[in-house]
Each structure stands twice: as C-alpha cells, then as structure tokens.
Amino acid sequence: MASTGLQLMGLVLALLGWVCGALVCAAPLWRVSAFVGGEIVIAQVLWEGLWMNCLSQTTGQIQCKTYDSTLALPMFTQAARSLAVLSLLLCLLAIILGVSGAKCTHCMGDNNQDSKARLGRISGVLFIVAGLAYLIPICGTAYAIIRDFYDPNVAAPLKRELGPALYLGWGASILLLVGGALLHIGSPPPGARAMPIIGRPAKDNQQTVATGEVKQQEKSFV
Numbered sequence: 001m002a003s004t005g006l007q008l009m010g011l012v013l014a015l016l017g018w019v020c021g022a023l024v025c026a027a028p029l030w031r032v033s034a035f036v037g038g039e040i041v042i043a044q045v046l047w048e049g050l051w052m053n054c055l056s057q058t059t060g061q062i063q064c065k066t067y068d069s070t071l072a073l074p075m076f077t078q079a080a081r082s083l084a085v086l087s088l089l090l091c092l093l094a095i096i097l098g099v100s101g102a103k104c105t106h107c108m109g110d111n112n113q114d115s116k117a118r119l120g121r122i123s124g125v126l127f128i129v130a131g132l133a134y135l136i137p138i139c140g141t142a143y144a145i146i147r148d149f150y151d152p153n154v155a156a157p158l159k160r161e162l163g164p165a166l167y168l169g170w171g172a173s174i175l176l177l178v179g180g181a182l183l184h185i186g187s188p189p190p191g192a193r194a195m196p197i198i199g200r201p202a203k204d205n206q207q208t209v210a211t212g213e214v215k216q217q218e219k220s221f222v
Contacts, residue, residue, distance in 0.1 A: 004103045006186025007120060010179045011098050014127045017175030018091040020168055021134055025084045028054045028064060029165035030141055034149060034156075047163065050081050050137075076144070080137030090130040091176065098123035098183055120187025127180025131173045138169040 028049030047054040054064040067073060070081075099105055101119030145162055148154045 003186045003188065006182045007098075007102050008104065010124065010127075010181070010183030010186060011095075011102065012179070013175045014091070014098070014179030014183065015095060017127075017131065017172045017179060018088065018095065020172035020175065021084070021091065022088055024138075024165045024169040024172060025050060025088065027165045027168075028052045029163040031145060031160040032163045034159040034161045048160070049163075049165065050077065050084060076140060080141065083133050083137050087130040087134040087176075090126050090133070094123045094126035094130065094180070097126070101187060114189060117187045117189050121184050124180040124182075124184030124187065127176050127183060131176030131180060134169065134176065135173045138166055138173065142166055 026049075028047045028051070030050065031046075031048035033044075033046045044058070045056045047056065052064050052066040054062055056062045070078065097119045101116040101121075101123060103113075103116065142162055145160050149159050149161070
C-alpha cells in the first residue's frame, strides 16, 4: 500500500510539473524589460519568450509577434527550444509508461507485476531526465540575463530582468525530479520486498537448529 501511494504521489507531482513546463515553454515571459536609469514613467514593457515577444503599453494594449525565422535566432535560444520540447515529449512518454505500470491500474493485467514494476522505474527515470533537461534552458537563460544586467558594456535599454516564467520553470523542474524519484522508489520489483520477509525466518530456523545441536552435544558429554 505504501508503494502504491508513492506511485500515485509521484505521478501527480510529475503530471503537475509537465503541465507547468508546457505553460512555461509557451509563455513569452522569460525576459522582461529592466527598469534602470531612474526612469519613473515607462511607456512600454517588452516580454520575450522562446517563441514570441510581446509589447505591453501603458494603455493596456498588448501586441505579440512570433519570431520571423528560427535560424536567425541565437544558438542558445534554438538549443533552449529543442531541450524544452524534448523534455515535454519525454514527460509524455513517461506518463504513458507510469500509468501503465501503476499498481492501481489494470492496463497490463494483475499477473504482470514484474513488467509493471519495470515500467514504473523506467517512467521515474524518464521524469528525472526530463526535469534535468528542462533545468538547462531555465538556468542558462537566467545566467545570461544576470550577466548582461551587470555588464556595463550593455546599454540600459537592452538590459532584461528575470521573467515570472523562469520561476515557474524552476518549480516545474523540481516537481518532475521529485515526482520521478517517488515513482522510481514506489516501483520496486516484487522479489525485492519478499526477500527480507522470507530471509528472517530462515535465519531464525538455522539459529534454532544450531542451538539444539549444541544442547544435545552438551547433554551427551554429561
């Protein structure tokens, strides 16, 4: 029952991480215009993401535009796109395997516990790999923003701040890592749980037999 609870908790956390990761990937809130130079009145705010950028004005009007060319983007942005999409696809595969290998489901029948446990462990590993892959573009973007912000050679209008999507991306990565770890721990092979239970009585029986033989030898000497 405990392992089933760990499986369910791991699947729920990983599913939440996958949903948050999909929202972060699509949101144009990775980079936000930095207010530097003592400006009090800002006419417009620029939001930048992996797929588009948006311009928000003080009147409340927001204009968004997708990037014209993928090849014209910086190499890091292209790599971040690829890693984010790869992570989401790995999560989708892990969800399918995790649901199939969960003990509370009957996708593979009740007689294939070994195969279901194996699928659960593979699903947990995929979630962990997806969480690590998602951390790379998040941390890389945050590092680039902080580096340019404190670089005196970068003009003030080109400086950016950490967008809210990055914080949500860190949370999504943590959910994927924790969910994958719980799913892997909650899917042990059936033999791994039975061995300690069977092994203890066997050791006790050996000790009892050995004690009995010693007592018989002592009686024979007397």
